[in-house]
Amino acid sequence: MLSRRDIPNAISIGRIILVLPVALLLLAEEYLGALLLFFAAGLSDGLDGLLAKRYGWHSRLGSILDPLADKTLLVVSYLCLGWVGAIPEWLVAIVIGRDLIIVAGAAAFHLLIGRYEMVPTWISKVNTTMQILLVLVLVFSEAVFALPEDLLTGMVYVVCVTTLASGVDYVWTWSFRARSGWYDKQEQKQHERKRHD
Numbered sequence: 001m002l003s004r005r006d007i008p009n010a011i012s013i014g015r016i017i018l019v020l021p022v023a024l025l026l027l028a029e030e031y032l033g034a035l036l037l038f039f040a041a042g043l044s045d046g047l048d049g050l051l052a053k054r055y056g057w058h059s060r061l062g063s064i065l066d067p068l069a070d071k072t073l074l075v076v077s078y079l080c081l082g083w084v085g086a087i088p089e090w091l092v093a094i095v096i097g098r099d100l101i102i103v104a105g106a107a108a109f110h111l112l113i114g115r116y117e118m119v120p121t122w123i124s125k126v127n128t129t130m131q132i133l134l135v136l137v138l139v140f141s142e143a144v145f146a147l148p149e150d151l152l153t154g155m156v157y158v159v160c161v162t163t164l165a166s167g168v169d170y171v172w173t174w175s176f177r178a179r180s181g182w183y184d185k186q187e188q189k190q191h192e193r194k195r196h197d
Contacts, residue, residue, distance in 0.1 A: 005057045008048035012065035015044050019076050026080035031143035038136060041073055074128075075099060077135045086138050091160055095131065098167040105174055123169050127162035134159050 018041050025034040048066060052058055075096065082092035120128070134155045141147040 004055070005059065008052045008057050009059065009062050009065050011044050011048035011051075012062065012069045015041050015048075015069040016065075016072060019073050022073065023076050023080050026077065026139075027083060029084055029142070031139050035136075035139045035143045038139065045070060070128075071099070074131055074135070078131075081135065081138060086142065087134070088156060091156055091163075094160060094163050098163050098170075101167060102170050105171065121166070121169055121173065123162065124166045127159075127166040130155070130159050130162050 018037055022034055022037045022041075025031075025037065045066075048062075052062060078087060078092050078095050081087040082089050137147060137155060138152065141152065
């Protein structure tokens with residue numbers, strides 16, 4: 001049985017379920033339907049965050065599901081828009097490549113150093129916002145009203161710059177933390193050896 005505390009998690013799962021119909025609509029170039037589902041996903045994202053904050057319905061599962069839902073929808077949208085030619089393939093490669101590097105780095109950190117809490121940096125938040133805006137603007141331009149080509153091209157390059165900057169920032173920050181964590185572990189091991197000797 002679901003309790004009230006599970007409502008934000010259920011909403012996040014619903015957002016993950018939306019990924020498939022969004023992908024199918026984008027691949028079929030049914031942009032109006034995709035835009036409506038994006039709107040529904042945005043509302044659900046705001047709703048589960050509001051409920052979690054207002055009533056304190058926070059959980060470890062929720063901290064995983066919420067960003068997972070957002071990232072899955074965003075990555076799939078870029079892949080589909082790249083497939084139909086709405087977004088340059090090189091930008092899709094940069095966006096996906098950054099995410100793969102972050103996931104690989106996080107996995108390596110967890111295995112070699114220990115548990116961590118990955119808090120998004122300001123440049124990461126800017127990048128995520130710009131990535132979302134680009135998808136929405138492109139879909140809106142195709143579905144509702146054609147926007148100037150220069151605007152769309154400019155946003156593509158802005159996303160490129162923020163994505164690269166965010167990727168470099170993550171690598172730099174977590175490489176430093178990994179080195180610090182590794183040295184801390186070595187010192188702890190030496191301390192334990194001395195205690196047993």
